[in-house]
Amino acid sequence: MTPPRGPAARRSAERAGRAAEDAAAAWLAAQGWIILARRARGRRGEGAGEIDLVALDATGAAPVVVFVEVKARPTLAAALEAVTPAQRRRLALAAEGWLAAHPVHAGAGVRFDLVSVTPDGPPGHLRDAWRPEE
Template structure:
């Protein structure tokens, strides 16, 4: 019966992580709005994967990945090469389905949120091919 307890713990841990992720996305969306960005989409699913936030300001389109971790340092290193490739593919799907955005360009930002509520945005965090 230990498998049942393991499954329950894993399920609860997953729910806590999802709730923390949604909270971090709310914080990130509010920070973007304060900086003059218009959030166009949240938690958008594409055939290539999910985009946390899509925002635009003055024609510049940003695909924003949100990372919540105990510290800013841990959050800053939480985006690996495989996930970057998935984000690029998801962004391509989003742009194809939503023409007319990004006239001034497109970029990938990362917003990192620490457990103490500290928020930092890494603008243009990576580029296609990095």
Template sequence: MTAARRTRGAAARLSGRRAEVLAAAWLMLKGYRILGFRLPTPLGEIDLLAQRGKVLAVVEVKRRATLDAALDAVTAEQRARLRRAAAHIVQHRTALRNASVRLDLIALAPGRRPRHLRDAWTEA
């Protein structure tokens, strides 16, 4: 791996972490309680786990050049992984068993306010 590639990768990871912190702050301003950051499960990582009332939000955070690009960045495979990871969390945390689980997206773009899409991917 070249030095330039390592540098780009480190910059991307830092940008992603900053985006997650900004997204968490945005959710807290909206009354959510953050239960986990970069939460690892055997089925995949959850960027943010947040709760407001009886709603448990499994939040994917995407930062791209535009909000539309961020919205389009989550593949069907990633959505399925998020659903499996959410089911795992609910199964293993008894306090969350009665929560209504929802997959949310926070899209970030430079110079724009974060965009929070509740229940971003409703499957038919």
């Protein structure tokens, strides 16, 4: 059983999460990606979650809108384990809502990536980390 988390612990976790997102966004931008949105939400009230980063990966043959989940974890495997099936469903709903609100990107491919940020090394990046359930 995990210990209860008070307001101070939540604020600390919020700061750590924002710092990890900042690091991931800077790292992806250095790779040539365009950050389209941060902490994006889609379809409020329908169980959709928050997308840490929405980015355009234009480094390949065709542009791809990438919905990036960022985790501050010691390894990429630990980060992937932290993304539960329920969270994946919420992210897929949020992505669907974001795409509906931004039809200019409707023709691009779509992918869900994971970036793991550690305090002592470069971010780990898992492309196409999961696919939404159909």
